[in-house]
Amino acid sequence: MFAERVLSGMRPTGSLHLGHYHGVLKNWIKLQNEYPCLFFVADWHALTTQYDDPRGIEKSTWEMVIDWLAAGVDPAQATLFIQSQVPEHAELHLLLSMMTPLGWLERVPTYKDQQEKLDSKDLSTYGFLGYPLLMSSDILIYRADKVPVGEDQIPHVEFTRELARRFNHMYGREPGFEDKAREAVKKLGSKNARLYGQLRTRFQQEGDASAVERGHALLNEAQSLSLADRERLSGYLEGTGKMILVEPGALLTEASKMPGLDGQKMSKSYNNTITLREDEASVTQKIKRMPTDPARGRRTDAGDPEKCPVWQLHLVYSDDSCREWVQQGCRSAGIGCLECKQPVIDGILREQAPMHERAQTYLDDPALVRSIIADGNAKARRLAQETMRDVREAMGLNYS
Numbered sequence: 167m168f169a170e171r172v173l174s175g176m177r178p179t180g181s182l183h184l185g186h187y188h189g190v191l192k193n194w195i196k197l198q199n200e201y202p203c204l205f206f207v208a209d210w211h212a213l214t215t216q217y218d219d220p221r222g223i224e225k226s227t228w229e230m231v232i233d234w235l236a237a238g239v240d241p242a243q244a245t246l247f248i249q250s251q252v253p254e255h256a257e258l259h260l261l262l263s264m265m266t267p268l269g270w271l272e273r274v275p276t277y278k279d280q281q282e283k284l285d286s287k288d289l290s291t292y293g294f295l296g297y298p299l300l301m302s303s304d305i306l307i308y309r310a311d312k313v314p315v316g317e318d319q320i321p322h323v324e325f326t327r328e329l330a331r332r333f334n335h336m337y338g339r340e341p342g343f344e345d346k347a348r349e350a351v352k353k354l355g356s357k358n359a360r361l362y363g364q365l366r367t368r369f370q371q372e373g374d375a376s377a378v379e380r381g382h383a384l385l386n387e388a389q390s391l392s393l394a395d396r397e398r399l400s401g402y403l404e405g406t407g408k409m410i411l412v413e414p415g416a417l418l419t420e421a422s423k424m425p426g427l428d429g430q431k432m433s434k435s436y437n438n439t440i441t442l443r444e445d446e447a448s449v450t451q452k453i454k455r456m457p458t459d460p461a462r463g464r465r466t467d468a469g470d471p472e473k474c475p476v477w478q479l480h481l482v483y484s485d486d487s488c489r490e491w492v493q494q495g496c497r498s499a500g501i502g503c504l505e506c507k508q509p510v511i512d513g514i515l516r517e518q519a520p521m522h523e524r525a526q527t528y529l530d531d532p533a534l535v536r537s538i539i540a541d542g543n544a545k546a547r548r549l550a551q552e553t554m555r556d557v558r559e560a561m562g563l564n565y566s
């Protein structure tokens with residue numbers, strides 16, 4: 167009924183690092199070839215935790231967009247935009263807030279987790295509680311059916327599905343829907359009407375999926391039904407109304423296995439990152455300073471790559487013959503650690519070269535980035551406005 171569409175957002179954290187590239191961005195770049203994609207900067211989401219100091223958000227946004235472009239996210243294929251520049255997200259958030267049970271929000275696992283983790287901040291705010299609801303609005307307003315997210319965000323997508331179902335159930339119905347549906351059931355003839363009723367009960371009370379399937383088959387075979395009655399009975403069968411908002415599915419992005427400079431996962435909070443556009447001297451220095459297997463105190467001591475974070479990077483950047491050279495040379499003290507690090511340095515620089523090149527175009531001409539985003543904002547806004555028209559109409563708020 168609706169076109170397949172991918173949507174994902176990222177909070178503006180400033181410069182991205184190679185972990186973001188190997189985890190999230192490479193996946194976006196693959197998806198942009200396969201589906202219509204919308205990628206946006208979730209600047210309002212940043213406000214839920216940074217409301218006390220929002221001034222850095224805009225700068226971080228532009229830096230992050232340049233990193234996306236540098237990595238190869240292609241504005242000719244995907245729509246890139248900024249959440250706050252599509253104010254319809256806020257309208258949908260407000261309307262949905264009216265029918266969102268508080269308990270649903272309080273039960274989202276990130277709510278308590280993040281409050282505990284970021285205990286230096288006061289996150290007992292209305293906005294922070296509403297974080298998943300804002301995310302739902304982001305998703306539902308584009309009727310996106312595919313949402314690539316990391317594991318921590320899966321409960322938010324599940325929450326969004328439940329909310330869409332609740333919305334469709336509440337508002338996706340014409341006035342007098344139940345009566346009209348019951349009238350339509352009679353038109354099935356007494357035998358089929360009884361069967362329909364049984365299937366409907368089995369689905370709605372026991373969640374029996376085969377019952378709903380058989381119910382739809384029965385409706386398809388009922389020649390005498392009008393199109394409108396068939397649609398009514400289909401909604402009545404499932405207990406939903408007309409589909410106004412689309413239930414999204416999550417596309418799980420595998421957790422980045424990108425190791426950082428200390429062997430732990432690469433993450434800003436561990437201070438072990440290399441940024442996407444880090445300059446050559448700094449990359450070289452960071453790798454040269456990496457700790458190695460402590461057993462190799464002297465050049466003549468043999469080591470074990472399994473105990474060395476540099477080896478983790480060889481697993482990302484080196485081919486088989488180089489890895490073989492490392493294994494051999496390390497275990498026999500045939501190579502020194504600096505020597506061993508050189509192919510990693512080369513590998514990272516090779517990966518970054520096209521990113522630097524693409525970024526340079528945008529650094530030389532900031533107006534170009536502004537215009538890519540302005541186009542994206544406008545495109546996103548048109549889609550968002552379409553959905554809002556249907557939402558307002560379903561809720562009886564179109565005042566026409």
Ligand code: TRP
Nearest residue numbers: 173174175176177208211301304
């Ligand atoms: N909450 C997401 C994160 O922290 C970012 C986000 C906001 C998002 N809105 C979204 C992701 C909509 C996917 C879809 O990573």
Ligand code: SF4
Nearest residue numbers: 459469474496503506
């Ligand atoms: Fe690590 Fe390479 Fe040194 Fe072995 S030779 S300890 S793998 S840096």
